[in-house]
């Protein structure tokens with residue numbers, strides 16, 4: 422790939438990106454956008470993780486998905502690989518048709534994790550894992566709310582760095598939210614999702630990544646939480662930032678850092 426047009430990113434940025442490894446958890450509406458952008462930017466190593474196969478209802482937002490894929494029931498990780506390789510054939514794409522918790526040994530070896538999953542519980546567990554292994558985690562999420570027959574779109578992109586404010590500090594994970602989600606577990610139908618908010622949030626997520634990996638801009642500190650107002654079409658630093666602690670206390674003890682046995686990748690059967 423000729424990356425001349427992005428040479429402003431820094432003298433060695435191409436090499437840094439070519440040697441870097443990112444994990445993408447969830448290759449649906451958000452993750453498929455991120456995979457495509459990271460391929461264009463010249464990322465060399467991908468670990469793409471998703472247990473699902475494309476369905477007709479995914480075509481409204483899954484970048485790279487085709488009618489033929491729906492007919493064949495192609496795995497989302499295979500679609501991601503096809504998109505990445507079609508842009509950058511030398512990129513390494515390790516695919517795992519699994520839940521992320523089944524491949525934690527490989528997940529430990531990445532430079533950055535992109536969390537593009539639906540549930541609060543899953544995001545929370547993923548963040549615990551990332552904190553345990555000191556891996557930056559970039560999370561995106563969008564929601565559609567209905568009030569009196571009117572719809573509103575909102576979302577957020579956040580960067581979770583070791584010791585810095587976490588999803589609990591930011592109010593993205595709460596006990597109340599986890600309880601409500603658990604109560605609705607198995608409820609019919611998926612959450613509303615559309616392509617353009619996913620694209621906006623995915624672009625912000627890749628922006629976080631580029632600020633971490635390349636020295637193109639060093640003067641301004643990126644806010645750790647950016648909120649998307651889909652009605653106004655704005656992405657702004659969150660008002661919550663003014664109230665966040667400088668250091669997160671949620672992962673101070675071993676208890677808060679996820680289950681260490683997840684790293685063993687061993688299935689234990691209890692008789």
Ligand SMILES: [Zn+2]
Pocket residue numbers: 585586587588589590591669670671672
């Ligand atoms: Zn915290």
